Amino acid sequence: MTLQELSASLHDCQRCKLAKMGRTQVVFGTGNPNASIMFVGEAPGFNEDQKGEPFVGAAGKLLDKLLESAGLSRAQVYIANVIKCRPPNNRDPEPDEVETCKPFLLQQIAEIKPALVCTLGNWATQTILERKVPITKVKGQAIRLDRFVVFPLLHPAAALHQGNLLETLKEDFKKLKAYLDRQQTPAAPTSAAPTATPTPAQSQMDLFGA
Numbered sequence: 001m002t003l004q005e006l007s008a009s010l011h012d013c014q015r016c017k018l019a020k021m022g023r024t025q026v027v028f029g030t031g032n033p034n035a036s037i038m039f040v041g042e043a044p045g046f047n048e049d050q051k052g053e054p055f056v057g058a059a060g061k062l063l064d065k066l067l068e069s070a071g072l073s074r075a076q077v078y079i080a081n082v083i084k085c086r087p088p089n090n091r092d093p094e095p096d097e098v099e100t101c102k103p104f105l106l107q108q109i110a111e112i113k114p115a116l117v118c119t120l121g122n123w124a125t126q127t128i129l130e131r132k133v134p135i136t137k138v139k140g141q142a143i144r145l146d147r148f149v150v151f152p153l154l155h156p157a158a159a160l161h162q163g164n165l166l167e168t169l170k171e172d173f174k175k176l177k178a179y180l181d182r183q184q185t186p187a188a189p190t191s192a193a194p195t196a197t198p199t200p201a202q203s204q205m206d207l208f209g210a
């Protein structure tokens with residue numbers, strides 16, 4: 001199933017109770033369908049529910065700035081949430097809602113095939129890593145899974161609510177940029193197979209799917 005077909009199939013999703021708890025629309029995700037870098041948040045809030053796009057409120061404005069600080073633009077990456085419908089009063093997602101919606105996030109990832117998945121906050125991090133590890137233990141580091149690398153980051157909304165976390169989040173985006181820069185630097189040629197070493201242009205294209 002293509003990303004578009006998946007999005008269409010969820011258009012009027014009634015699979016969990018959030019469908020009947022005041023959501024305006026399903027917020028599927030936006031960005032480059034061939035992105036090498038994907039960002040995954042928790043769930044749509046008020047503004048996202050109104051507009052049908054992830055991260056368009058205050059947390060989204062901060063995310064835009066942070067992306068820019070890492071040399072990234074929204075158009076280049078793909079942004080989605082674990083939960084596609086707004087929970088009432090922005091409450092935390094409930095386990096049955098995560099279980100119902102998680103397969104669709106995994107399908108999005110399988111279709112987009114990003115090299116890197118940046119998880120924003122505890123929910124996305126624990127859902128993707130499939131373990132109950134606190135974000136504070138794993139943030140700002142690259143964790144290799146089978147098909148992609150996970151780079152957990154604090155949730156931008158947490159940084160808006162607790163000013164002391166903003167500096168940490170900015171620092172972690174610097175680490176993300178350093179990680180991305182390292183991926184673009186071709187490995188020093190090893191003796192045997194110089195032709196196998198990607199050129200900088202190739203590795204840049206690989207990473208950004210441009």
Ligand code: URA
Pocket residue numbers: 041042043044045048053054055056057059060081157
């Ligand atoms: N917070 C999220 O986790 N996702 C959004 O789309 C907006 C705010």
